[in-house]
Amino acid sequence: xxxxxxxxxxxxxxxxxxxxxxxxxxxxxxxxxxxxxxxxxxxxxxxxxxxxxxxxxxxxxxxxxxxxxxxxxxxxxxxxxxxxxxxxxxxxxxxxxxxxxxxx
Numbered sequence: 111x112x113x114x115x116x117x118x119x120x121x122x123x124x125x126x127x128x129x130x131x132x133x134x135x136x137x138x139x140x141x142x143x144x145x146x147x148x149x150x151x152x153x154x155x156x157x158x159x160x161x162x163x164x165x166x167x168x169x170x171x172x173x174x175x176x177x178x179x180x181x182x183x184x185x186x187x188x189x190x191x192x193x194x195x196x197x198x199x200x201x202x203x204x205x206x207x208x209x210x211x212x213x214x
Contacts, residue, residue: 112191114148115141118199121156123190133158133182136192140178142204152188157207170207172199180211 115121119141128134139156148154158179163169168181 112188113194114145114188115154115191115194116196117141117144117201117204118197120159120195120197121154121191122193122195123186124192125190138195139184139186140172140197140199140204140207142183142208148188153185154188154191155183155185157183157211168210170210172203172207173197178207178210180207183211 120138121141122136122138125133125135125137138159139154140159141154141156143153143155159172160169160177160179161175163171163177166181168179170178170180172178
């Protein structure tokens, strides 16, 4: 069983099958929610990560060469997670992504 992710971790997800413009395949997601939700509902809230920067104001740099796509928040089942990487982002960095999502 994959360990429960924490806010700031990177969860790798198997996103198949997908519909429309959803991210496809095996993708990294920055975890925004905390373990209380994960334990209680078996769900995680996160945003996809990319290596491509874009002039879109909702892209947030999170570490070297990695950008959170804050405009695509996703709630997903723990069962989609194939592995978890402890990224070590602090709470302030996770909040920065959430604030950008909300238009701040």
